[in-house]
Amino acid sequence: MYIGIDLGGTNIAGGLVNDEGVIVMKKSVPTLTERGSEAVIEDIAHVIQMLIDANTSNQKPIAVGIGIPGVSDPITGDVPVCINLNWYNVPLRRRLQEQIDLPIFIDNDATVAGVAEFEIAQEGRYKNAVLLTLGTGIGSGIMIDGKMVSGHHGIGSEFGHTIVGENFYTCNCGHNGCLETFSSSTAIIKYMRHRINDEGAQSDVVAMADGNTANINGEMIFKAAMNGDLLAVETIDRLVKYLAIGMINLVATLDPEIILLGGGLSMAGDFLLNKVVAALHELKYYKALPIAKVAIAKLRNDAGIAGAAMYAKLHMA
CATH class of the missing domain: 3.30.420.40 (ATPase, nucleotide binding domain)
Structure with missing residues (x-):
């Protein structure tokens, strides 16, 4: 089981996703970007915790994937720029790791949506x-x-x-x-x-x-x-x-x-x-x-959540 977070300018949408890429539960809160990055990060952590607490399956989440509408440093998980959220040099992974005791993987939202399309909708038949x-x-x-x-x-x-x-x-x-x-x-x-x-x-x-x-x-x-x-x-x-x-x-x-x-x-x-x-x-x-x-592409609104979770799965393999 994995957690996928789709961070958008309007909503922070999250879901519990099984190994096959099926979303079994969703949670969402408004982003309200005008509050600044710290408040938004608190709400991301809150969505993740809500999903952990509401999980009734025998499988516990083993990692979190996050898709953001901007750029993330692949080593540090920092966000050097995210114009849609008005973020600059935000230590996203480090702030979340202070509250969430799971591996966290962050990348651009289109990249994680690509994971959903290639691994789920196209069933892994393409490698390039x-x-x-x-x-x-x-x-x-x-x-x-x-x-x-x-x-x-x-x-x-x-x-x-x-x-x-x-x-x-x-x-x-x-x-x-x-x-x-x-x-x-x-x-x-x-x-x-x-x-x-x-x-x-x-x-x-x-x-x-x-x-x-x-x-x-x-x-x-x-x-x-x-x-x-x-x-x-x-x-x-x-x-x-x-x-x-x-x-x-x-x-x-x-x-x-x-x-x-x-x-x-x-x-x-x-x-x-x-x-x-x-x-x-x-x-x-x-x-x-x-x-x-x-x-x-076949997937629509769920591509961000499912893709972020599958992105985490790929990195845990």
Whole structure:
């Protein structure tokens, strides 16, 4: 039995997870990030303790895995930066170990979600695989030879911050041209607003947003594109163009067996998938050689909890 914690900007969600990756119990409390890191860490410890106390099985939890929306040092468990929580140089593992007498393993939330997708949903059939989470930003979980990798400093899976072009706005990280400024939900919303507000372009999305471009969201844009709205189609095709550029760079670097698309935008399903696969094959080098399979990730809201627990299991093996 393992404990998985999915630390998000809204909730601290935790679960007891068995050896097969099945969540047998959940607990959750609001994150309330404005209170600062110490208060949030206290609540993480509280969620872990609640799960330990409520466990009625014969198996006791043997380790804790935590997925965070930022970077964790793989050696110390410190969090040098987590912009979504406004954390800088937070000794997360050390603070938790003062209260929790279990091994604790911490990594980026997309990395642990990748563990869930590869080990549970895909049943461990792939040893070289990548999960791309297309949401507010773009996260990635990378598996090489059956092991999740984040690099020497813990920042090696920040695929959303690889640079794929020059954009009309700068990423939160300070660079211009990051993939997530082209192919995330934030990116397509910003592009749609830019084209309408600054360039006078027309779109049915405005009516869908009750006449206020501040109300535009990714779901509206995809819905309008599926209905043939020209600006929405242009926006989605732009997303796909740069996503395919990023993915072909992944193929050239890692040659994975499969690339899974997760996150909120993956809810568009085959509409997005078919466009991405077509664009990827257009960019393919050495046309006769095989290329990674591309598919929509299977797990949704539970991927963070189950993946964090399975991440701990992998490290205890």
